[in-house]
Amino acid sequence: MTDALVARAAALAAEDRAILGIAGIPGAGKSTLARELVAGLRAAGAAAAYLPMDGFHLSAAELARRALADRKGAPETFDVDGFVALLRRVRAAREDVLAPDYDRDLHDVVPGGLVVPAGARIVVTEGNYLGVGGGWEAVRPALDALWFLDVPWEVARERLIERRVATGRLRDDAVAWVDTVDAANARLVGASRGAADLVIPG
Secondary structure, three states, X not given: OOHHHHHHHHHOOOOOOEEEEEEOOOOOOHHHHHHHHHHHHHHOOOOEEEEEHHHXXXXXXXXXXXXXXXXXXXXXXXXXXXXXXHHXXXXXXXXXXXXXXXXXXXXXXXXXXXXXXXXXXXXXXXXXXXXXXXXXXXXXXXXXXXXXXXXXXXXXXXXHHHHHHHXXXXXXXXXXXXXXXXXXXXXXXXOOHHHOXXXXXX
């Protein structure tokens, strides 16, 4: 994390609460960057909050109902309308706002698992699809800025395989998932790089 990124994020909230989005392909390191950015902002005296898009995965039960469990992580497996509605509420609210979180041990959504405090001046959200189209067009206008974490697919692929093995998949199954579902999502997200205000080399 560089001081320059922290300063640039802090400047977004010079007059009012700001929402900063960080996009990138699966495995790019978006959540790591977002958490480090929030920590850097807090260390610099700025009230910041973290709001990941992962909390808007459709629940495991809903994915099963829609026969989408084998595509979990694809654009259609998220509640984009709910995500946009919460971003708009966060922008307008002056009270604490509850938000859903995602538990990687449970592999499911935890309603009300996060709180965006009333005093947060900068809210950092992150997710794959913040700059894409295909039903996600309302996300970008809800953000004050969008940054894109640019990581080569070869690097992200190895991270994703190791992540899926670490959560219990057999390695062959992990490779098959990454090379089909994650790779297709990465192609879509990579094409949205041009929507970003800032591209950060990963």
